[in-house]
Amino acid sequence: MELKGAQIVFYYGLAFFVLIMAVSLIRARSAVHAALYLMGALIGVAGLFVLLHAEFVAGAQILIYVGGVVVLFIFVIMLVNVREEITEATRLFTRQEAVAWALVGAMLIATIIALRREAHLLPPAHAPMEETPLALAEDTQRVGSALYTRAALPFEIASLLLLVAIVGSVILARTRRQEETFD
Amino acid sequence: MDLFWAVWNNPVVSEYILRRLPTIVIVLFVILTVAAYLVYAERKISAFIQARLGPMRVGPYGLLQPLADALKLISKEDIIPARAERSIFVIAPMISVVASLVVLAVIPFGPGRATITDINIGLLFILAVSSVGVLGIILGGWASNSKYPLLGALRSSAQMVSYEVAIALALVGPLMFAKTLSMVGVIEAQMTDRIWYIFYQPVAFLIFLVGGLAETNRAPFDLPEAESEIVAGYHTEYSGFRWALYFVAEYTNIVISAALAVTVFLGGWHFPGMTKLAEPGTWSYALLAVLVFAVKVFAIVYCFIWFRWTFPRYRYDQLMSLGWKWLIPAGLANILMTGAILVLAQHWGLVETVRTDTGERLVSVWPWGKLFLMAASLLIGIPIVWLVLAVINRRSTDFNLRVQRQIRLPERGEEEIFAEV
Numbered sequence: 001m002e003l004k005g006a007q008i009v010f011y012y013g014l015a016f017f018v019l020i021m022a023v024s025l026i027r028a029r030s031a032v033h034a035a036l037y038l039m040g041a042l043i044g045v046a047g048l049f050v051l052l053h054a055e056f057v058a059g060a061q062i063l064i065y066v067g068g069v070v071v072l073f074i075f076v077i078m079l080v081n082v083r084e085e086i087t088e089a090t091r092l093f094t095r096q097e098a099v100a101w102a103l104v105g106a107m108l109i110a111t112i113i114a115l116r117r118e119a120h121l122l123p124p125a126h127a128p129m130e131e132t133p134l135a136l137a138e139d140t141q142r143v144g145s146a147l148y149t150r151a152a153l154p155f156e157i158a159s160l161l162l163l164v165a166i167v168g169s170v171i172l173a174r175t176r177r178q179e180e181t182f183d
Numbered sequence: 184m185d186l187f188w189a190v191w192n193n194p195v196v197s198e199y200i201l202r203r204l205p206t207i208v209i210v211l212f213v214i215l216t217v218a219a220y221l222v223y224a225e226r227k228i229s230a231f232i233q234a235r236l237g238p239m240r241v242g243p244y245g246l247l248q249p250l251a252d253a254l255k256l257i258s259k260e261d262i263i264p265a266r267a268e269r270s271i272f273v274i275a276p277m278i279s280v281v282a283s284l285v286v287l288a289v290i291p292f293g294p295g296r297a298t299i300t301d302i303n304i305g306l307l308f309i310l311a312v313s314s315v316g317v318l319g320i321i322l323g324g325w326a327s328n329s330k331y332p333l334l335g336a337l338r339s340s341a342q343m344v345s346y347e348v349a350i351a352l353a354l355v356g357p358l359m360f361a362k363t364l365s366m367v368g369v370i371e372a373q374m375t376d377r378i379w380y381i382f383y384q385p386v387a388f389l390i391f392l393v394g395g396l397a398e399t400n401r402a403p404f405d406l407p408e409a410e411s412e413i414v415a416g417y418h419t420e421y422s423g424f425r426w427a428l429y430f431v432a433e434y435t436n437i438v439i440s441a442a443l444a445v446t447v448f449l450g451g452w453h454f455p456g457m458t459k460l461a462e463p464g465t466w467s468y469a470l471l472a473v474l475v476f477a478v479k480v481f482a483i484v485y486c487f488i489w490f491r492w493t494f495p496r497y498r499y500d501q502l503m504s505l506g507w508k509w510l511i512p513a514g515l516a517n518i519l520m521t522g523a524i525l526v527l528a529q530h531w532g533l534v535e536t537v538r539t540d541t542g543e544r545l546v547s548v549w550p551w552g553k554l555f556l557m558a559a560s561l562l563i564g565i566p567i568v569w570l571v572l573a574v575i576n577r578r579s580t581d582f583n584l585r586v587q588r589q590i591r592l593p594e595r596g597e598e599e600i601f602a603e604v
Contacts, residue, residue, distance in 0.1 A: 005193075005195060006193075006195040030268075032268070032271060032322070032325065032326075033270075033271075036271070036274070036322075039315075039318065055302065055303055055304040056304055056307065056364075058304075059304045059307035059308055059310075059311045060307070060311075062311035062312065062314070062315065063307065063310055063311040063314055066311075066314065066315050066318070067311060067314025067315055067317065067344075067347070068314070068344070070318065071314075071317055071318060071321065071340060071344060074318070074321050074322065074325070074340075075321070075337075075340060078321070078325050078333065078336075078337070139303060139304070140303070140304065140307075140364055
């Protein structure tokens with residue numbers, strides 16, 4: 001897919017923004033700072049989705065990940081007091097840096113080899129972006145119809161999984177002792 | 184200089200930045216002024232409800248009070264508590280205010296240029312961005328490093344996360360008729376169908392109104408800042424300009440909630456017979472439309488202020504059970520009902536799909552289609568939602584699993600027990 005004009009600016013801007021946020025997220029000493037960087041990275045990824053003309057996914061990304069998941073993270077961080085980490089000057093990284101670098105290098109080489117081998121499977125680099133006249137207006141509709149026709153079974157399985165998780169969390173939270181106190 | 188003209192003439196820059204700038208500036212100015220005057224309106228209306236006069240000193244009828252308040256807040260000393268988490272303490276009010284001002288970009292204040300922009304995920308965008316606003320409140324409360332703000336922040340985040348679900352579910356009903364998420368599209372759909380969606384979706388409107396009250400932390404859902412319990416909630420430690428930022432965010436959110444209700448349920452800037460007064464596409468028409476929108480928004484905002492002095496504050500468990508056991512099941516039942524009604528209407532040929540230049544629109548056939556949809560939502564929808572809620576909440580106040588597991592009949596007769604009590 002070929003990028004044009006403002007798309008280039010937005011793509012590289014957002015990509016570097018996401019990378020910087022992700023690195024800061026790992027390096028942050030305070031858990032709350034890390035959660036904030038995570039929020040930045042997720043918003044940047046939502047911007048990338050908009051560039052791909054997947055507006056619905058971008059909106060859902062912010063609604064669920066930033067508005068839901070990060071809020072829950074911060075909730076947990078607030079309840080479990082983790083401020084000690086800032087005052088105690090613990091080492092952020094252990095001495096396994098060499099191992100980490102070796103792993104990253106191996107993954108990079110593997111990616112390059114895979115890309116070279118499977119290059120013929122990828123769409124040509126100069127292929128224009130998919131432009132259909134109603135593509136913009138019907139993005140949500142396309143997601144919806146795909147979800148309820150072709151992806152109906154995975155969708156239902158996912159909802160079942162979530163239901164199991166909800167029931168499990170209620171059982172975990174509602175202990176015998178709690179029931180007795182409310183007798 | 185060449186670079187400047189190249190950027191200036193760039194179609195992207197001119198389309199998305201330069202042409203929108205005047206509207207953006209006007210909207211920001213008007214909304215910030217409105218937010219300031221909402222404080223005045225709230226004080227005045229509260230005063231009249233309690234048989235007082237309210238602010239009277241600054242200017243005629245106290246009309247310059249917001250200006251005096253703003254001056255006071257800006258010139259106040261900016262205090263950051265010593266043990267506060269400094270950087271987050273500073274960022275938190277900014278997150279709140281940015282999240283509420285960004286939403287203004289897609290609110291349809293009027294036709295054409297009066298709206299800043301129209302995107303195809305308008306409603307989803309509003310829900311998404313306003314859900315980020317919660318972060319500002321939680322972080323502000325946590326960063327203050329003080330117990331009342333932390334309690335307020337915990338309460339408000341739990342409250343906002345739960346009521347967001349109810350609001351989103353309430354919006355699905357009218358969207359089934361509108362067939363689009365774009366805010367302008369929703370208004371156009373109502374214009375094409377010549378009806379306001381409140382007549383098709385009375386249940387959804389009620390859920391949205393209650394959810395909107397809770398989402399903006401207003402009484403009777405003002406637990407996050409309950410004065411009698413936790414001083415001022417999440418902004419207890421804030422002062423001066425940062426406190427003013429929280430206030431701007433709060434009152435902008437009230438306007439946004441009202442604007443959302445007006446757009447989705449009350450036909451937005453459209454009013455019957457408006458085209459007779461002014462020709463569509465002219466300046467006077469746009470001005471009239473903006474005026475109609477403003478009047479509708481203020482009617483709803485007035486109700487918000489009115490409710491504050493009508494209902495006592497909810498207890499925390501009552502708030503949660505209202506959200507999870509009443510509003511969310513009602514929203515789900517409403518979606519199912521609306522789907523069934525629409526399928527039936529299509530089956531009987533009471534609604535038809537019309538292609539306009541902006542997309543497909545659902546139009547009900549006059550008069551039987553409209554009558555059917557209204558009657559179905561009122562006479563069938565409300566009783567069924569009522570039934571669902573009654574079944575779900577039949578024993579919800581028992582709050583005791585053990586008793587429910589081993590229900591034993593009382594050894595003595597019920598009359599005896601009652602006589603004892």
